[in-house]
Amino acid sequence: MIILSKDMIEFLKMAAKNSFPNEFVGLLREKHGIISEILVIPGSQGGKGFALLQPHMVPIISDSIGSVHSHPSNNTTPSKQDLLFFQRNGKIHIIIGYPYEDKTITVYDNNGKKQDFLIR
Numbered sequence: 828m829i830i831l832s833k834d835m836i837e838f839l840k841m842a843a844k845n846s847f848p849n850e851f852v853g854l855l856r857e858k859h860g861i862i863s864e865i866l867v868i869p870g871s872q873g874g875k876g877f878a879l880l881q882p883h884m885v886p887i888i889s890d891s892i893g894s895v896h897s898h899p900s901n902n903t904t905p906s907k908q909d910l911l912f913f914q915r916n917g918k919i920h921i922i923i924g925y926p927y928e929d930k931t932i933t934v935y936d937n938n939g940k941k942q943d944f945l946i947r
């Protein structure tokens with residue numbers, strides 16, 4: 828079971844709302860088995876998702892276990908570009924859809940398969 832910290836989720840909801848109608852993008856860090864930290868990608872706020880992840884960001888990416896981004900619609904299905912990114916950048920990937928609540932969060936593995944999770 829994937830465990831997401833409540834604090835991290837609260838931060839994510841706020842960041843996604845602040846970025847709307849653009850995508851918010853971050854990378855995930857795990858602590859003691861709980862995904863509890865989001866590394867905000869510099870310059871990603873107000874941008875177009877993963878298109879903004881530059882090669883010089885790679886050392887940061889290698890330190891994370893996955894990614895998170897928002898969709899400005901209630902559709903949290905990964906795009907083709909999302910799936911390519913998931914395959915290369917860790918094993919856990921969160922998409923939060925509008926209106927950015929707990930129930931619009933979907934978690935995927937690196938193959939784009941939906942994962943069960945809980946928030947605590």
Ligand SMILES: [Zn+2]
Pocket residue numbers: 876896897898905906909922
């Ligand atoms: Zn996406």
